[in-house]
Amino acid sequence: xxxxxxxxxxxxxxxxxxxxxxxxxxxxxxxxxxxxxxxxxxxxxxxxxxxxxxxxxxxxxxxxxxxxxxxxxxxxxxxxxxxxxxxxxxxxxxxxxxxxxxxxxxxxxxxxxxxxxxxxxxxxxxxxxxxxxxxxxxxxxxxxxxxxxxxxxxxxxxxxxxxxxxxxxxxxxxxxxxxxxxxxxxxxxxxxxxxxxxxxxxxxxxxxxxxxxxxxxxxxxxxxxxxxxxxxxxxxxxxxxxxxxxxxxxxxxxxxxxxxxxxxxxxxxxxxxxxxxxxxxxxxxxxxxxxxxxxxxxxxxxxxxxxxxxxxxxxxxxxxxxx
Amino acid sequence: xxxxxxxxxxxxxxxxxxxxxxxxxxxxxxxxxxxxxxxxxxxxxxxxxxxxxxxxxxxxxxxxxxxxxxxxxxxxxxxxxxxxxxxxxxxxxxxxxxxxxxxxxxxxxxxxxxxxxxxxxxxxxxxxxxxxxxxxxxxxxxxxxxxxxxxxxxxxxxxxxxxxxxxxxxxxxxxxxxxxxxxxxxxxxxxxxxxxxxxxxxxxxxxx
Amino acid sequence: xxxxxxxxxxxxxxxxxxxxxxxxxxxxxxxxxxxxxxxxxxxxxxxxxxxxxxxxxxxxxxxxxxxxxxxxxxxxxxxxxxxxxxxxxxxxxxxxxxxxxxxxxxxxxxxxxxxxxxxxxxxxxxxxxxxxxxxxxxxxxxxxxxxxxxxxxxxxxxxxxxxxxxxxxxxxxxxxxxxxxxxxxxxxxxxxxxxxxxxxxxxxxxxxxxxxxxxxxxxxxxxxxxxxxxxxxxxxxxxxxxxxxxxxxxxxxxxxxxxxxxxxxxxxxxxxxxxxxxxxxxxxxxxxxxxxxxxxxxxxxxxxxxxxxxxxxxxxxxxxxxxxxxxxxxxxxxxxxxxxxxxxxxxxxxxxxxxxxxxxxxxxxxxxxxxxxxxxxxxxxxxxxxxxxxxxxxxxxxxxxxxxxx
Numbered sequence: 001x002x003x004x005x006x007x008x009x010x011x012x013x014x015x016x017x018x019x020x021x022x023x024x025x026x027x028x029x030x031x032x033x034x035x036x037x038x039x040x041x042x043x044x045x046x047x048x049x050x051x052x053x054x055x056x057x058x059x060x061x062x063x064x065x066x067x068x069x070x071x072x073x074x075x076x077x078x079x080x081x082x083x084x085x086x087x088x089x090x091x092x093x094x095x096x097x098x099x100x101x102x103x104x105x106x107x108x109x110x111x112x113x114x115x116x117x118x119x120x121x122x123x124x125x126x127x128x129x130x131x132x133x134x135x136x137x138x139x140x141x142x143x144x145x146x147x148x149x150x151x152x153x154x155x156x157x158x159x160x161x162x163x164x165x166x167x168x169x170x171x172x173x174x175x176x177x178x179x180x181x182x183x184x185x186x187x188x189x190x191x192x193x194x195x196x197x198x199x200x201x202x203x204x205x206x207x208x209x210x211x212x213x214x215x216x217x218x219x220x221x222x223x224x225x226x227x228x229x230x231x232x233x234x235x236x237x238x239x240x241x242x243x244x245x246x247x248x249x250x251x252x253x254x255x256x257x258x259x260x261x262x263x264x265x266x267x268x269x270x271x272x273x274x275x276x277x278x279x280x281x282x283x284x285x286x287x288x289x290x291x292x293x294x295x296x297x298x299x300x301x302x303x304x305x306x307x308x309x310x311x312x313x314x315x316x317x318x319x320x321x322x323x
Numbered sequence: 324x325x326x327x328x329x330x331x332x333x334x335x336x337x338x339x340x341x342x343x344x345x346x347x348x349x350x351x352x353x354x355x356x357x358x359x360x361x362x363x364x365x366x367x368x369x370x371x372x373x374x375x376x377x378x379x380x381x382x383x384x385x386x387x388x389x390x391x392x393x394x395x396x397x398x399x400x401x402x403x404x405x406x407x408x409x410x411x412x413x414x415x416x417x418x419x420x421x422x423x424x425x426x427x428x429x430x431x432x433x434x435x436x437x438x439x440x441x442x443x444x445x446x447x448x449x450x451x452x453x454x455x456x457x458x459x460x461x462x463x464x465x466x467x468x469x470x471x472x473x474x475x476x477x478x479x480x481x482x483x484x485x486x487x488x489x490x491x492x493x494x495x496x497x498x499x500x501x502x503x504x505x506x507x508x509x510x511x512x513x514x515x516x517x518x519x520x521x522x523x524x525x526x527x528x529x530x531x
Numbered sequence: 532x533x534x535x536x537x538x539x540x541x542x543x544x545x546x547x548x549x550x551x552x553x554x555x556x557x558x559x560x561x562x563x564x565x566x567x568x569x570x571x572x573x574x575x576x577x578x579x580x581x582x583x584x585x586x587x588x589x590x591x592x593x594x595x596x597x598x599x600x601x602x603x604x605x606x607x608x609x610x611x612x613x614x615x616x617x618x619x620x621x622x623x624x625x626x627x628x629x630x631x632x633x634x635x636x637x638x639x640x641x642x643x644x645x646x647x648x649x650x651x652x653x654x655x656x657x658x659x660x661x662x663x664x665x666x667x668x669x670x671x672x673x674x675x676x677x678x679x680x681x682x683x684x685x686x687x688x689x690x691x692x693x694x695x696x697x698x699x700x701x702x703x704x705x706x707x708x709x710x711x712x713x714x715x716x717x718x719x720x721x722x723x724x725x726x727x728x729x730x731x732x733x734x735x736x737x738x739x740x741x742x743x744x745x746x747x748x749x750x751x752x753x754x755x756x757x758x759x760x761x762x763x764x765x766x767x768x769x770x771x772x773x774x775x776x777x778x779x780x781x782x783x784x785x786x787x788x789x790x791x792x793x794x795x796x797x798x799x800x801x802x803x804x805x806x807x808x809x810x811x812x813x814x815x816x817x818x819x820x821x822x823x824x825x826x827x828x829x830x831x832x833x834x835x836x837x838x839x840x841x842x843x844x845x846x847x848x849x850x851x852x853x854x855x856x857x858x859x860x861x862x863x864x865x866x867x868x869x870x871x872x873x874x875x876x877x878x879x880x881x882x883x884x885x886x887x888x889x890x891x892x893x894x895x896x897x898x899x900x901x902x903x904x905x906x907x908x909x910x911x912x913x914x915x916x917x918x919x920x921x922x923x924x925x926x927x928x929x930x931x932x933x934x935x936x937x
Contacts, residue, residue, distance in 0.1 A: 065657075069668050107368055109360065115489070123522040130524070139585070140527040145892065157815060157893025161526050166519045177892060183357045186739060192676035193661045194668050210668075212661055213584075213654015215594045216676050222739035224891045228594060228654065230585035254583035255654025270373040270498040281517060282492040282509060289361050291368030293393030294497075295488025297361070303489055312738050315356040323484070 057091050060084050070207040070246060071197060075101075082246060089251065097242045099250055102268045104201035110262050110317065111202070111289040112276075113299045114176050117322045118283040121146055121167035121174035128278030132263060133249040134241050136233035143227065143260040144178045144275060156308060176283070178275075179204065179225035179260035180308065180316030187217035187226065196257070202289075202317055203262050205247040213255040222309050223316075226259045262286075289317065370498045377499040384502050385468045391486050396501035399494065399508055402467040414454035435514035448473055448512070474506045537703050546702075547925040554924075562920070565913045572910010575903045576651055584654055586903045592890040593898040595652070597908050600879035602648040604759070605641045605915075606730045607752060607878065609686065611760015612638035613723035614790050620716045626783040632926050633771070634764055635694045638723075640919035642687040647911045675733045682726045689719040698926055701933035727752050734886065741816035742886040751801045752878075757794035759874040761787045762847075762867040767919075769860040769867075777927045784858045788851055795848040795870060802841075802877075822895070823885040830888075832897040837881045843873030 067073075067081055078101040089097045126144045135141040147159025151171050159175060168174065181204045188196055188204065195210040196217055218226045232254040244250040245265035252258050263273035267286075271277070276284040287296035299305065303321040310316075384397035402408050413419065413427065437443035450458035457465040457473050465472050475482030484490035491509070494502045506512070551562075579586040589596045615634035618624040650656055661667040662680055671677045693712050700707040731752040734743035765787050772779045809820035821827055826834050847870030856862025889895045900908075 069661075072668070105373065107364075107366075109357070109364075111357075113489075120517055121522060122520065123524050126526070127523040142526055145526060147892065155815065155893075156891075157818070157889060159893065161892065161894060164522070164525045167522055168517075168519065183360075186737070189670075189673050190676065190737075192670050192674040192680065194670045195661070210658075210661055211655065212658045214649075214652070214676065215654070216674075216733075218591075218594045219887065220737050220739055222891050224592075227591055229583065230590065231583045253655075257654075267497065270370075270377050270496050272493065272495060272497050276492070277495060279492065280509065282490060282504075284492070285488065287488075287497050288368055289357065290364035291370075292365060293367070293391070295493065298392060298487040299489045300361070302484075302487060317357055321489070323480075323490075 054091065057088065060088050060091075064088070064209065067209065069194060069210045071194070078246070085246075085250065093237060093240075093251075095237055095240055095242065097240070097244050097250070099244045099246055100265060100268075101246045104199050104203075105268065107288075107290050109202040109289040110181070110267060111287060111296045111300075111319070112181075112262070112273075112317065113285040113296055113303075113305065113319045113321055115281075115283040115285070115323065116173055116175050116320050118281045119146070119174040119176060120281055121148060121163070121169075121172075122280055124278045124280050125176065125275035125284065128274040129260075131239065132241055132266070132274035133261075134233075134235045134244075134251055136229065136231070136252075137236065137239075138234045139231060141227050141229075141233070141258075143225075144176055145224075147175045147177060148172050149175055175320070176275075177223060177225075177308070178318075180223055180314070180318035181260075181262065183315035183317060184313060186220040186222065186312075186314060190216045190220035192216065199247070199264075201268075203247075203264055203267075204259070205261055205264065206257050206259060207247070208250070208252050208256045208258065211256040213257065215257065217257060222312050222314065226257055229254050229256055229258065374499040377496050379500065380495050380502065385505075387471070387486075388469065389486055391488065391501065393501065396486075396503060398468075398471065398503050398505045400468050401470050401505055401507055404507070405467065408455075408467070410454035432513050435516065436512070468505075470512070471506050474512075540699075543699060543702055547921075550925045550928050551921045562917070565917045565920070568913035569910050569917065572907050572913070575906035575910065579651070579903050579907065580656075586901060588898055588900045588904060590896065590898075592894060592896050593884060593887045595883050595887060596898055597880070597900040597904050598648045598652040600883040601908060601911070602645050602652070603730060603734075603883060604875050604879040605645045605648070606683070606726055607756030607874075608760045608763055609638045609641035609645065609690075610723045610727040610753070610756045611764070612690065613720050614757050614761050615764065616716060616723070617720055618786075620713070621720070624786075626780055626786060630764070630768060630779065630783055632694050632697065632930065633767060633923060635690050636922040636926060637760075637764060637767065637919055638690045639687065639694075639922060640915045642683060642690065643918050644911050644915035645683060646687070647914060648908075651907055651911070675729060675736050678729045679726075679733055682722065682729050686719070686722050686726050689715055689722055693719065694926070698929050702929050704933060704936070724753065727756055734882075739891055740819075740886045742819035743882075745805065747801055747805060751798060751805075754794050754798040754801060755874050755878050758791050758798055758848075759871050759878075761791045761794075762871040762874075765791070765863055765867045766871070767923075769864045771923070771927070772860060775927060777931060781858050784860070784863060788854065788858065788863065791867075791870065792848065792852045795844070795851070798874075799844065799848065818889055818893075819885040822888050823881060827889065827895050830895050830897045832899060833881065833884060836876050840873045840876035840881055843869045844877065847871075847873055 064081065064084055067077070070078070073081070082099045082101050086097055086099055089095050123146055126142050126146065129135070129144050130137075130142060133143065135143065145161045147161050148163040148167075148169065149159045149172060151173065163169070181198075181202055183198070183202070185198060185204050188198060192214065193210065193212060195212070196204065196206045198204050213228070215228055218228060229252050233252050235251070241249055243265060245261075245268070248261045248264040263271075263275075267273060272286050276286040285295050285299050287294035289296060291297065299321055300319065303323075305319040305321045307316050307319055381399055383400065385400050387396050387398050390396070407413070407427070434442065434445075437447075446458070448457050450456040450464055453464065455467070457467065457470060459465060459473060460476055471482060471485065481490050485503070485506070488503075491504055491506070494504060496502075510517075587596060587598075612634040615627050615631045619627040619631035650659070653659065662669065662677075669677050671681070693715050696712055697707040728749045731749040734740070735745060735748040738744050765784065768779045768783070768787075771777055806820070806824075809817040813821065818827060822830065823833050823837050825831070847866050847868075850862065850866035851870065854862075884898050888898070
């Protein structure tokens with residue numbers, strides 16, 4: 001991609017992007033007057049958007065509403081709900097998606113290492129992640145943050161995550177942060193309804209249909225690794241990644257928590273996560289921690305590594321190293 | 324025998340304190356975490372099941388003539404990514420018309436490689452006699468596909484990390500037969516340093 | 532005393548409704564205003580329901596705001612009923628026994644507000660059944676939020692059942708059988724401490740948030756609750772004293788005042804201790820406190836609030852401690868309001884929002900609630916006031932009928 005064109009495009013987008021307050025004071029008052037005129041019927045019509053769909057859609061939604069927690073489902077139930085969701089995606093968005101419910105591989109525990117002396121802050125990883133994981137384009141949700149830090153300071157809070165200039169900048173280094181898939185994850189402990197858990201292959205996932213959106217996990221995460229769907233997530237149909245996973249990049253609804261899943265839809269097929277594949281500098285090393293010959297094990301053995309906020313005892317599976 | 328009036332309360336308190344003690348003990352015991360889990364995993368990883376579903380990418384990889392900790396590994400080919408390979412098509416003893424030569428000569432190549440006071444020259448790496456090949460310091464002829472051997476002469480640390488997996492990256496798959504990118508997949512051999520450029524995207528400032 | 536024939540549950544409910552509908556024009560107007568606020572709240576919530584929580588001022592950094600702030604404060608108000616229950620039922624204090632029912636009903640109102648605040652804060656309110664026993668799945672005992680759901684609902688049940696039983700007996704001109712309700716009263720005393728400690732542990736147990744991860748949080752929650760709750764009860768008693776035939780003794784006011792003063796002084800000492808820790812040798816864990824008291828990098832939306840809260844706190848405590856009006860309701864009322872508002876700000880927004888700023892990665896944003904949020908909050912507050920009113924009014928009528936025997 002031509003970087004100059006890219007730059008112009010980005011600057012324009014960035015300048016025109018105004019975080020429109022959905023409910024200004026005036027709109028609110030206007031609405032209140034309308035509501036007073038229409039009375040309670042307003043609320044009924046507001047809530048009932050799903051009722052306007054076809055009968056088939058309604059039946060599917062109904063069944064989806066009453067399904068249980070993914071972890072407690074049998075394989076047949078999982079297959080059934082996956083079929084329902086694929087059908088619903090067709091009915092609602094007109095998209096042919098393929099949703100997988102593939103379980104974890106045996107003898108696999110995923111780990112990640114990030115080379116802070118290689119990363120140049122190009123943010124190809126962020127763009128690839130947004131595309132692969134169908135992240136909301138409206139609120140510009142991103143799982144990965146890249147922090148620009150000045151030499152001489154390793155303080156976690158000292159980075160600038162909103163840099164927008166030619167990179168790499170003089171006297172700076174770059175540090176990528178995303179969900180660290182802690183072995184002893186505070187978010188899992190916090191969730192009141194077991195809607196988030198650690199899979200046997202070490203990935204911390206969310207059941208988007210079970211989550212009630214209380215955001216306690218978000219408060220419990222010391223790494224700011226979780227994102228909430230404040231509005232209904234929107235992805236243009238042409239940009240939709242159709243190969244999906246139940247615990248991964250399938251479309252979320254509004255009001256649920258989501259997070260990096262190490263691209264569960266890819267990694268369980270043997271592929272690298274989108275961020276690692278997109279990285280133009282090779283700063284991202286991904287692999288199986290239980291495989292003594294894997295690259296990640298080589299890094300841990302031969303490099304001096306550290307983890308973020310290790311003193312909290314969260315035991316992340318995400319290491320930083322330098323050349 | 325007279326019963327102590329506080330017996331029930333006392334036993335209740337005792338039971339409670341035991342519960343609290345063991346509760347705290349349970350929570351404070353650490354298993355050692357992921358580093359211990361890792362250390363205990365010494366058995367070779369059996370990725371047969373995954374390997375079967377993975378197509379080889381790229382189609383005809385080059386077997387690297389060094390081994391990594393897991394045995395043989397492969398890398399991308401290089402010769403097919405070079406514009407106008409084979410070099411000997413032009414670089415032979417035949418005469419070439421000067422106007423045509425000017426058009427195809429390597430005027431676009433910017434050579435920023437090596438120390439400032441002693442920059443590399445064309446024939447530091449290219450074999451002067453057989454232009455399809457590279458040439459090591461010791462005078463060994465190297466195929467383009469095995470160019471990592473050339474880089475490793477000076478950048479031996481990087482090469483060691485590349486073999487082990489701390490430098491460079493695998494192609495598409497973390498499992499299965501290890502196929503990695505070669506040095507020139509990412510670095511322009513003539514000016515290997517990464518260029519300054521605008522980032523691909525930006526993070527939204529949450530406050531405005 | 533002649534005992535009329537026993538009346539059933541249906542006539543009890545009918546009478547309660549009847550007593551609430553009857554009343555002067557001013558009382559009706561007051562109820563109408565509350566209902567109007569509630570309806571506006573319902574409309575505001577319907578806006579939020581359709582747009583999602585993006586209709587609020589919250590974002591991925593300040594992920595809890597006005598709703599959770601009010602929830603936290605009101606749990607304290609609910610827990611404070613124990614300050615009346617303990618002397619009334621256990622020490623058999625005559626003055627408190629007369630007003631204990633008011634304390635319990637205020638707790639019910641506060642709990643209704645708490646649960647509604649939680650409900651409107653949820654991203655998926657239709658999925659709350661995932662929390663219910665049997666059909667849902669509870670992360671118990673691991674998640675403190677799961678504990679909180681249990682203790683809040685349990686406390687609501689306890690505080691509804693006991694007054695209901697007593698009132699129902701008195702409605703039939705029968706003395707309530709103490710043996711029957713006493714175990715529940717004792718349970719509710721422990722439970723009151725539990726709801727507030729558990730709510731404090733909700734925040735205290737998060738190492739990710741150094742501002743909250745503070746062992747003083749639990750005790751301080753209790754101290755501030757035992758100041759704010761009785762202050763609210765004083766306010767209600769003053770109103771009842773002025774507007775109804777139900778008269779409150781000076782002695783009751785005095786005892787409540789003492790409770791407030793002691794709790795409030797303990798609260799201020801602990802506040803001072805916290806402030807000392809944050810500012811004697813500021814670390815990067817002190818950033819939220821710096822943000823709260825002085826502002827960080829130009830972001831200072833909470834600074835005026837916290838300083839006015841602390842001033843109100845100190846002023847209210849001083850007035851109540853020196854008691855210039857000799858328990859005159861005209862002095863007690865504004866002093867209680869001062870203290871109540873001070874604690875509300877300090878323990879609501881002043882506790883929740885700075886805990887989330889700066890983010891764990893050091894990013895600073897300001898939070899200000901949107902109109903939707905404010906209207907929903909006002910709606911829920913009027914719901915609480917409405918509930919308390921329609922519960923206290925028949926309760927007082929029943930008690931008066933019972934004590935006079937008419």
